Amino acid sequence: MRPSDDRPSFLQSLHTDEYAPRRLSEEARRATKRLPDLAEKARERGAERFWSGRQGTAAALVALNDEFGTEFFAVPRVAVDDLAAANEALGGDQLVIDAQTHYFADRNDKMAPHLLDLYRNAMPSWWKGVDDMVGYNFAEYLRCVFIDTETAVAVLTSAPGRGPVRQLFNEELAGTRRLLDELAPRRRLLNHAVIHPTWADELELMSRWVDELQPAGWKVYTLGEPNTDPSANEGLFTWRERLAGLWEEGWMLDDEKTGAVFLDRVRELTRAGGPKVVCAHKGMSGLIATGSPRDIGPAAIAYPDLDFVVYHSGYEMSPDEEGPYSEEDANVGTNRLVKTVRDSNIAPGQNVFAELGTAWFLMASRPREAAHVLGKLLLAVGEDNVVWGTDSIYYGPTQQLIDAFRAFQIPTEMQEEFGYPALTDTVKEKILSTNAARVYGIDLDDVRRNAENDDLVWIKEAAQYYRERGNPA
Secondary structure (H helix, E strand, O other), rough: OOOOOOOOHOOOOOOOOOOOOOOHHHHHHHHHHHHHHHHHHHHHHHHHHHHHOOHHHHHHHOOOOOHHHHEOOOOOHHHHHOOHHHHHOOOOOOOOOEEEOOOOOOHHHOOOOOHHHHHHHHOOOOOOOOOOOOOHHHHHHHHHHOOOOOOEEEEOOOOOOOOOOOOHHHHHHHHHHHHHHHHOOOOOOEEEEOOOOOOHHHHHHHHHHHHHHHHOEEEEEEEOOEEHHHHHHOOOOOOOHHHHHHHOOOOOOOOOOHHHHHHHHHHHHOOOOOEEEEEEEEOOOOOOOHHHHHHHHHHHHOOOOEEEEEHHHHOOOOOOOOOOOOOHHOOOOOHHHHHHHHHHHOOOOOOOOEEOHHHHHHHOOOOOHHHHHHHHHHOOOOOOOOEEEOOOOOOOHHHHHHHHHHHHHOOOOHHHOOOOOOOOOOHHHHHHHHHHHHHHHOOEEEEEEEHHHHHHHHHHHHHHHHHOOOOOO
């Protein structure tokens, strides 16, 4: 479902193909009801394009503070009516590296009828983009990731699958990066290579992909490979049942048959210049057993020379909020990542990284939960090992998510009660860019120069001009 333009994306019930739209919390619903009045008052004072700008984001964050009764977002009320105040509260000079982005290849928009039927079968019933994939294509990707946001570097990845309905194949991921290299100095876009370790031929292909595709990291889905056999979903009525039917051949990073063989191969290829970064989709699985991050700790201990980036941080889409870590709730969401790190005696700052992805989108309207999750992750993996990502382009332009994060804070009372660290400007800068730069070997000084001078800049400036003044013709 694509975002509308009547309120910030994080106050909309949006979704990916991984989860059904989640009903907003009671506090978020009440906050949403405040927004029309706030917008009208701001427009009376001359604000234009309210919801697509920072004043609209400020209004949403102020309303959330009011409804939750705590200043989770450091945004003054004047920011709703004053663009300069909104820019001061929500802006920043930190670079932004988005470690998780997606788009859909154009072939998904031009499928033969039998392939479209196959795609429909593979997608859940709530997925609205089956017949019109234009909202998720490369042009929209450029707009959402680079033109309408201040993202300096993005990592392009893909969902798994070997059939014709896959988002992007590894060659397409690398081809997109090469195309961006023509528009901009190199390294504005990095690409993963998605690996299915249960297929022996892909383990062999990895060496060729290192040479030809130059991946920045290996992306794996321990859930297995999507099953697009039409009979897999017959008689299934719940999404959890459907997920179980969609995924086959699940595996774990710490099993000898598949995980160890794959990680040995990664280690071997690092000697030939291959990446040492293993990016594992964990969480957002409907609680499928192999979607758990419980294998991360053992794998990280066994392979200390590799970096393990846990995409979505093990977060699961649930109607209930995550709270503080406890042994009783150790099997819940991101607690599973905390537990495996603790049980394996992995210290903060070692080789386990937590990527935020869809977790931040879902938590931005649940700031109490966000404070718990971020606090737990900062304690477990450390401030140097939490990585920014948005799961774009499912939620539209990512600037509102960036701005909400910049304004977010863990309240002092929660720091004192649960021992969480403060989200200082330094910590936020690490999460937004510095940590990912270290993982992916990105020179931030070069990135800053490139992000200010390449061809994407004039495209962005032209887009801003026409938004503000209209087409002069």
